[in-house]
Amino acid sequence: MFKTIFLPLTIRLEAFTHLVPVPFAIYMASITQEYSISEWLLFLVLCVTSGTLMVLGGCLWRYLVLKKISNQFENLQNEKTKDSYTIGSKAKAKELKLFLYRYPFYEGFIIILRWFVGVGLIFVISPFFDLYRPTLWTTFLLYMVMIPPISFVAYYFITENAFRNLFKLPLIRPITIEPNEIPKFDYFKRILISFFALAALPVTVLGYMLISSANGNLHVSNPSLQVLIIGIIFIFPLVFVAYLVAKAVRQGLSETSHILDELSKGNFSVVSMPSSGDDFGQQSFHLNRVIQQLNTMYTEIFTLNVGLESKVKERTIELENSLDEVKKLKFQQDGDYFLTHLLLKPLGKNQVSSDVISIEFLLKQKKKFEFKGKEYEIGGDLNIAHNVILQGKKFSVFVNSDAMGKSMQGAGGALVLGAVFQSIIERTNLSSSTFNQSPERWLKNAFIEMHKIFEGFDGSMLVSLVIGLIEEETGFLYFINAEHPWLILYRDEKASFLENELSYRKLGTKGLNSGIFIKTFRLLPGDTIISGSDGRDDLLLFNEQSETNQRQINQNENLILSYVEQGKGELDPIFKVLTRNGEITDDLSLIRVYYKGNGEIVKNPGFSKSYQTAKKMVEVGNIDAAIDSLQKQILAQPITNKRFHKLLAKLHFKRKEYVEATEHAEVYLESHPYDLSFMELSSILLRKAGNIDQAIEISERIRLREPKAFKNTFHLIRLYLHKGNEERAKEILSEWESFFPGEIERTKKWKQILRLKFPNLLI
Incomplete structure (x- = not known):
């Protein structure tokens, strides 16, 4: 494992360092510093010495860390082979796995430290060789703004990509990790940091050149050539960082698509394993919970079908007996x-x-x-x-x-x-x-x-x-x-x-x-x-x-x-x-x-009076008294006064007491299933109470009765999107467009609203 990781990773990381930051530093020094030939040679020796120490120090640190990781892998593998794998071994494996999640951050921080030490060393030693210039202060500060951010981004993404396959090793793959145990580094932060790192390059270079020009330290003989050189130096890190981000996204999508493909084939034993701390890594935890629920449902359905087999056999026997009678009488x-x-x-x-x-x-x-x-x-x-x-x-x-x-x-x-x-x-x-x-x-x-x-x-x-x-x-x-x-x-x-x-x-x-x-x-x-x-x-x-x-x-x-x-x-x-x-x-x-009707239900002669009294209380702002009055009426005659639950649901809705409102709405709809407008309100109440599944159920019932109810259809689409079922939401929207082609303007308005609410929705 050590040989397959250390050398390729080191080559990629150090190659980036010498292809992007080093050319930047050399070029900027060449056009802003004024040295004689001998001073330039001495300055280059100083830079090469410092850079060599940086590389050797970074490689030594990486060698020691990766060697330690490799030894831990071998020890755990030996324990498993000798059947001495204990709870303590499992804890060590978990600790090792968590360290692998954090390691890309360590590489990023170490390269920042390397730049500060290496450039700082040149700055400190230069006076001893009569190479100190006042402009070196500006050079040092601008280098620290320009180079460490882009180096951190590159080192993090390169290391994370190199470590992905380690999480698939049988030794640590089964180790369960909680979402809050791994460092979260989502794509909002990644893109923001990458943008800052890329933006820092032209800003610092331009600032550097302006300061040097103002101080008379800018030495440019061929402007067109300089523009070409700067363009090449800028384009390479831009393309490279974009490639790293795109590759990370593609790998995350590929892993998620593979899991979903297995689920579509009915393979509920598949496990989604996070290989990074990005959004796809966090998504893996949610996928695992969904897979567990699907597996449980599949087991329950299978058990139920086994129980029904006896009934099927009984019916089959009866049908076979009937077919015997058919054979006896088929000639007549x-x-x-x-x-x-x-x-x-x-x-x-x-x-x-x-x-x-x-x-x-x-x-x-x-x-x-x-x-x-x-x-x-x-x-x-x-x-x-x-x-x-x-x-x-x-x-x-x-x-x-x-x-x-x-x-x-x-x-x-x-x-x-x-x-x-x-x-x-x-x-x-x-x-x-x-x-x-x-x-x-x-x-x-x-x-x-x-x-x-x-x-x-x-x-x-x-x-x-x-x-x-x-x-x-x-x-x-x-x-x-x-x-x-x-x-x-x-x-x-x-x-x-x-x-x-x-x-x-x-x-x-x-x-x-x-x-x-x-x-x-x-x-x-x-x-x-x-x-x-x-x-x-x-x-x-x-x-x-x-x-x-x-x-x-x-x-x-x-x-x-x-x-x-x-x-x-x-x-x-x-x-x-x-x-x-x-x-x-x-x-x-x-x-x-x-x-015939239900003879047990007798109309309450005082219903209208009690209802109007409660409404007047609401009009004057005394909602508490109205609720108390209605609840007393319900306790007195719970069967005949079920209609009071409708007003109670609306009052609790007004007070944003959504759970209580849904309870009264449920009681009311049990005796008034024909009240379609209140069913729509009930679905809204359930959504606000956090019960998305029941809200969807009621909204689907309304849609089965009134497919032209555009408010309910739009509400149902939003419910499925909140639930995360984008496929069902698109299906309903597509059916609406095919059933009601004349509602083009309304459909366009829906899509605009949905795109604002759900930016990632493709419709």
């Missing part, structure tokens, strides 16, 4: 139909159990068949309803779907959809990572998963559907419509559509690359939602006014609204109205969702 068409009917039956069940939500099905498939004397039907329509728990709240989820194709083809699509959705429900009930998702996230993930399955059929199997999720406590509806007939709201004996535009194509449609967004609607007690397949519109209408009794296909999509009103929002009466007015020409599936 009715047997195939009957088997498909059997498989579909458990998938299309209404398994909702709720006191506040009632869900009913009506399913009439066009294909009828008989098997063993009984009549059955089969088709592509499917109704599903389940209960799920998300974030501790009970939800009712329903699916109304229509798979394209006749009889068996449509039934195959319904079978795939039912199996996939059943898998999603079971995974939600079994996996903590799933039932901890927000309703928006769960609905989006479920939709994407189903779409990916059908996309694999390469367009041969398409499904339209409505999937809805209702929070039982508040009646808040989240839903996605994939080219399915629009949902119908029946309220106060009037029917109307909840939608007015097509959002997404059928499941399995190629090119569904746009973002998935969630539609929402707040149900009131007594509201009814009707979802139905296109069989509700594909009616062959009876024309009673025609003498020939001709019939025509219904072209009026609004006709179903009048049928719902005639049927009072009940499925059986609606079906009777449909069949009375025409012949159903396609599979028909209807789902009725009735929201």
